[in-house]
Amino acid sequence: MDQSLQSEFPAQPAGMSQEMATELSETGDKPEGVMPGVDLRRVHCDPNFWYPVAWSRELKPGKTIGVRYAEHPIALIRPEKGEVFALEDRCAHRQVPLSKGRVCGQSVQCCYHGWAYGRSGRCIDVPYLGKGKLPNGVRTYPVLEQDGLIFVFPGDPEKAATTHLPAVLARVDDPGYKTRRFGRVVNCHYSFMHENLMDMNHQFMHMKQMGQMRPRFLGQKREPGMVEARYSFARTSGKQPLGEALIFGERRDTSSKYADRDVMTIRTVYPYQTLHIQTGDAEPVMDLWIAYTPQDGEQLTNRTFGLLSVKKPGIPGLLDLAWPFLVAFTERIFAEDREIVELEQQAWRDLGGDHNLEVFPVINLLRGLLAESGFVPEDEAGKTETQSEAVVATENQPQAVDESAKVTAAADDSSGRSSAPVKTGRTARRKRKAAVAAEQKV
Numbered sequence: 001m002d003q004s005l006q007s008e009f010p011a012q013p014a015g016m017s018q019e020m021a022t023e024l025s026e027t028g029d030k031p032e033g034v035m036p037g038v039d040l041r042r043v044h045c046d047p048n049f050w051y052p053v054a055w056s057r058e059l060k061p062g063k064t065i066g067v068r069y070a071e072h073p074i075a076l077i078r079p080e081k082g083e084v085f086a087l088e089d090r091c092a093h094r095q096v097p098l099s100k101g102r103v104c105g106q107s108v109q110c111c112y113h114g115w116a117y118g119r120s121g122r123c124i125d126v127p128y129l130g131k132g133k134l135p136n137g138v139r140t141y142p143v144l145e146q147d148g149l150i151f152v153f154p155g156d157p158e159k160a161a162t163t164h165l166p167a168v169l170a171r172v173d174d175p176g177y178k179t180r181r182f183g184r185v186v187n188c189h190y191s192f193m194h195e196n197l198m199d200m201n202h203q204f205m206h207m208k209q210m211g212q213m214r215p216r217f218l219g220q221k222r223e224p225g226m227v228e229a230r231y232s233f234a235r236t237s238g239k240q241p242l243g244e245a246l247i248f249g250e251r252r253d254t255s256s257k258y259a260d261r262d263v264m265t266i267r268t269v270y271p272y273q274t275l276h277i278q279t280g281d282a283e284p285v286m287d288l289w290i291a292y293t294p295q296d297g298e299q300l301t302n303r304t305f306g307l308l309s310v311k312k313p314g315i316p317g318l319l320d321l322a323w324p325f326l327v328a329f330t331e332r333i334f335a336e337d338r339e340i341v342e343l344e345q346q347a348w349r350d351l352g353g354d355h356n357l358e359v360f361p362v363i364n365l366l367r368g369l370l371a372e373s374g375f376v377p378e379d380e381a382g383k384t385e386t387q388s389e390a391v392v393a394t395e396n397q398p399q400a401v402d403e404s405a406k407v408t409a410a411a412d413d414s415s416g417r418s419s420a421p422v423k424t425g426r427t428a429r430r431k432r433k434a435a436v437a438a439e440q441k442v
């Protein structure tokens with residue numbers, strides 16, 4: 001590794017052994033086996049999943065609202081009676097948003113000339129035409145509503161019925177927990193959000209809010225469609241914030257009896273993320289489910305939807321009473337995270353691509369998962385040459401960072417999905433094939 005670079009990285013990531021750090025420093029800047037690939041920030045989400053687009057409470061009976069999935073404007077319509085439905089938010093006539101219209105029974109009527117569309121998207125009325133001359137309608141999206149969220153399926157509608165959400169998100173149904181719903185628009189590619197949550201070495205940034213915490217990396221796991229990281233923590237200085245005490249249900253100081261007592265498990269189960277904190281076999285004190293729905297054509301903005309369930313302490317009503325403190329605490333943390341990921345996104349724009357030097361193996365596993373699960377659209381495919389070298393460097397990196405790490409990372413798993421080389425969708429695969437063919441010609 002270049003000496004100047006080495007001096008910029010004086011400390012290895014939390015819990016990383018010296019041996020591991022040395023190994024990484026030898027492979028980190030030019031990892032072997034790196035394939036010509038893509039800039040992760042140009043990889044678009046796989047649309048063949050359910051994506052949250054609104055909170056249920058945002059859509060009152062008899063109303064319609066406009067939401068988005070990537071470049072697709074979507075009108076959500078909740079009839080007075082019956083389930084929510086979703087249509088392309090553009091009247092077939094003059095492209096006026098249908099979400100500006102009004103709900104009439106099981107249909108929505110455009111505000112301009114009054115064309116009406118039913119649940120299937122078919123145009124069912126044009127007030128000034130006979131019924132026999134109705135034009136084509138608009139696209140419809142599969143919708144489901146669960147745990148206070150409205151989801152749409154923006155991909156192939158035929159896949160919607162066989163693609164499932166977890167039965168319950170976080171612990172919303174459990175009376176032993178209180179759940180906070182939070183989120184807002186964040187101006188960055190969804191991959192920055194996944195990386196931020198999974199890389200707990202960024203506790204450094206939250207020092208003002210949390211005091212000094214030493215994260216210890218316990219291990220990682222890679223399965224088809226999933227990457228997991230596990231950590232424990234020790235407070236090394238500073239006072240425990242009230243918000244954290246509320247989550248753990250007790251006051252904690254820097255004494256060793258609290259050090260590394262709980263295990264935090266963070267998973268990206270594509271395209272969602274979860275985080276829970278657990279002490280031994282006890283029920284988790286905190287359980288988070290979170291998703292990042294792209295909001296623009298380039299997918300460089302996302303709307304975050306988080307469900308944060310906190311275990312109620314033994315004293316009834318205490319958590320309700322203290323809830324405003326917990327909300328304020330989690331908002332401050334989220335604000336710091338939002339600011340930093342937006343700065344990362346801005347740097348990507350300024351530099352014209354992803355020049356990250358990622359040294360933490362589990363984050364490279366995560367980047368591999370996100371890249372292989374999404375796709376690169378045709379118009380982005382030519383811009384991928386400036387990718388970070390580390391994006392695809394999962395295959396040859398050490399898999400464990402300390403003795404206790406039990407790693408099941410699999411380069412080739414039984415499903416046939418590879419965790420290592422980045423698959424980047426049809427376009428990029430075609431490009432690689434073409435490049436190989438060109439090389440063979442030479």
Ligand code: FES
Nearest residue numbers: 091093094110113
């Ligand atoms: S634009 Fe919708 S009815 Fe004319």
Ligand SMILES: [Fe+2]
Nearest residue numbers: 196202333337
């Ligand atoms: Fe954070």
